[in-house]
Amino acid sequence: MDSQSSEQFDAIIVGGGLAGLAAAYTLASAGLEVLLLERGDYCGAKNVTGGRMYVSPIRELFPDLWKKAPLERYIAHEEVCIMDEERSITVRYDGSELNEEPFQSYSILRGKFDKWLAKQAERKGAMLITKSKVDELIIENGKVMGVIAGGDELRANVVIACDGVLSFIAQKAGLSRPAAAKNFAVGFKEIIEIDRSILENRFNLEGDEGAARLFMGDVTAGKFGGGFLYTNKESISLGIVVGIDALTQEAPEIRAPELLDKFKQRPEIARLIKDGVTAEYSAHVIPEGGLKSMGKLYGDGILVAGDAAGFSMNIGVTVRGMEYAMASGYYAAQAVIKAKEKNDFSQASLAAYETLLNDSFVLKDFKNFKESLEVLEYPQLFTHYPKLAGNIMKDLYSVPAGSKPRLFPTIKKYMSIGEMWGMVQVGRRMMKI
């Protein structure tokens, strides 16, 4: 590449994760000249997921993609497990409705999926350059005109910032708000390879069925967050997500990686990963601030999509991000296609992006669930209630050496006026979700 490339692209996309690749694929499909810059050795090299993508809301946006997409397993078995120190209570949801096509969610590995999606985008005509980190934006008269990567000046009508959760590009464009730790969680996980037939037997999986399990309570030492387990074709994704502020501000003081070691040592988990071999350890930050912490999504000559825009959401049993990334990349591309028709890449013209997002599931979801982080960030949910539930289960199930007391008074003793009042308060909080 010349140090001063004379070529003017329709769009330069910073970052080849799901938002960037979805944008590149969509733009190239419409015949636009698009350049995507990815700092990793390949697309997916810097990306991490807990493990599950909900395909339902984005299936129609990319009708040709799904048939051959390298997804791992469709999730047919859902579990939530409340963990106290020496016991756990599990709720399981499965049955024929989760086995009906089209399946709503799949376990996924980004190393495979993003690499594949990059190939599809290239096939449509997008130009991809890997091992290329964008250092600066070219801003002239308040308008973004391109990027500087490795000393090269690259110019485009629009830059789409898909550079991930830390959102450095949007910051350079003056779009994002200063990042506050309370709006972010950190996830870290192991990929544990395991013989396919052992995996399927252990998790009761037929064919391409997969299992998703979430864990709360003692798994994060009572801190805001939880554990997760997803089955892939021949491996398990096992990890922890925990609020960054919760790690530094809430007792007990514990180092993040120790949470995962302790989690793995729990008997409930140890038997699930037995004979498995860890193949990779990864970590990633997750934006959880929702609508309230979102910055501006567009400016003169620039759009922001994916994690960089804060499009990720935790509403308890469903933790989502990748489908918002792909959808926002798609709508960013649509806005650029419209802007190109008018040959107007100003802020006013690119505002179409936000309109498209407002009319789609993306911002509708973020509005619907704008209270969910504050509701869930309630310490008692991760400490008091897991213990209470455990105590009740223990009393219900235990048969002592002597006579067993009546059940109703046994349960009633946990239900003091104060306790019930507390539950009403929790109920009121939950009603905001």
Add this chain to the structure above:
Amino acid sequence: MGYGAGWQEDDEDMSSIMGLKAKLGLDVFKEDKEFHIKIKEGKEKDTRLRKAILVCPAGLYSENENGEVIISVDGCLECGTCLLACGPEVLEWNYPSGGAGVQFRFG
């Protein structure tokens, strides 16, 4: 290509850290020209930096005998948790150069 530079075994919390080092040894890392995270000069004893010791999933931060927080950037998973926890006032934080740093195979 695994991590080959040889880990410094200098932490008191040996057993869990050894496990962590072994885990990081499974990842593919490519060397960078310079350290992409630096503790800002004069901030080594800043209390904000202590948070990094707790939050770093790769356990790269520790405290030396002088009460200063130090970082060993090899093994960095590039998550950015330390930057968010401690803030840009105490950390100079960049992604590694293009093609350098961790390259996840599974992710």
